[in-house]
Amino acid sequence: MLHLRAVCPPDKTAEALEVLRAHAGTAHLVVHRGAAVAPEGDLVEADIAREAADEIVGALCGLELDHTGGITLESLDTALSDAADAAEEAAPGEGADAVVWEELVARTGEESRLNVTYLAFLTIACLLAAAGVLTDSAVTIVGAMVVGPEFGPLAALAVGLVLRRRDLAGQAAAALAVGFPLAMVVTLGGALLVRVTDVFGEQAFELKQHSDVDFVFSVGVPSLVVAMLAGAAGMLAMTSAKSAALVGVFISVTTVPAAGYAVVAAVKGEWSRCLQSVGQLLVNLLGIVAAAAIVLIVRRNGQRSPMGTRPLSRG
Structure with missing residues (x-):
């Protein structure tokens, strides 16, 4: 009720x-x-x-x-x-x-705003991911997945595209376009500091020896499948009373870890792995948005057409 x-x-x-x-x-x-x-x-x-x-x-x-x-x-x-x-x-x-469409628009609009809190969580998540790569710790990588707030803008982007809400889609795109580069730049500074101070030791940057985190940069069809399944599950959770399932989505996809891995690989000069990680990031982002949009379209069938005309509130 x-x-x-x-x-x-x-x-x-x-x-x-x-x-x-x-x-x-x-x-x-x-x-x-x-x-x-x-x-x-x-x-x-x-x-x-x-x-x-x-x-x-x-x-x-x-x-x-x-x-x-x-x-x-x-x-x-x-x-x-x-x-x-x-x-x-x-x-x-x-x-x-x-699906309460006005509630969905309001909720995704709130979670996709480009603000200090969003940027702080995304930056911390990328730093955690980089630390997980340097220490070859899959557990730390999972922690970075949970902390990352990027599903909010991704869901908002899907809602904006399906409901033709340019304001919502633009807000979400801005959060992603500004958030990830900024978080990666800060993480780059942290990785350079770690290398200069040798806190984790020189072996931390020998990425070829870190087999436990290879899944972060190994882009391919399986990555797209996982991303689309996660996006579908996430949107189902947001449009129903099953919001607890969102935690499973957060630890399913390697968006933030891929960003962190790309930075560490760039510091080491492993440009092939860096580019693969960036590809992994893009594949996951596109896969999540596409699957979430498909779920919204399917769920809209059988219901009245959502209004989707009210501008986003800043309250």
Whole structure:
């Protein structure tokens, strides 16, 4: 179940109530007359089945409440109510299969912003990946995969392409185009410092002896297959209630490790491995976006066309 709150101008409240009353997936409808202060109006609350959310939110946006008032959604972990159970039973489909498109746009938009936090996580992930390469530690490489925040922009890019949201796609592309080069430059500085100070020893840069991390730069068809499977799983997780599966996606693909390996190989002068690592990075990025976009297209079949017109919020 989801908890919906809508701030309505007084002249729109009756229509909003009619939308909510008319849908079988609605329960616990409450109206607070004159409770909203900024913007002024009435506050309407209801618990709605997840599988009904897209249709209800679309109808409320049709009343322009997203412009004249406001609409928010919150996930409910527990709802002890016969009315809530009846609403979930009456709503068509299964909650885990439902896609709330406006929620998806908002979520991917938030996770694809180019900000200090995103850059910090991506840089730390690349540094961890480089450390894993230098120490021939697959465990450290996996740690870098988990820390890396790059799936957010990749998912946003897929959503932007499928929904034809140029603002979202542009924001995601900027995060990737700026984030990876910046993280790799910082990692390059770190790798050079390590080599000059000989912290890990000269043998750390003998990459041909590091068999445990060879998978990072070995680009090929298997890499593309893994990337596409991970992208499909990641988008399924983001469009359903199975968000815990995203952790599995993070440790499936070698985007960040490939960037870290490319930097270390460049410091050593192993240009063949450096280029292979860059190829691995590109293959994974393209594979994830392509598979995620395919999943979105498939999931959109059978549902109403998502609105996808609301500009990204900076709030």
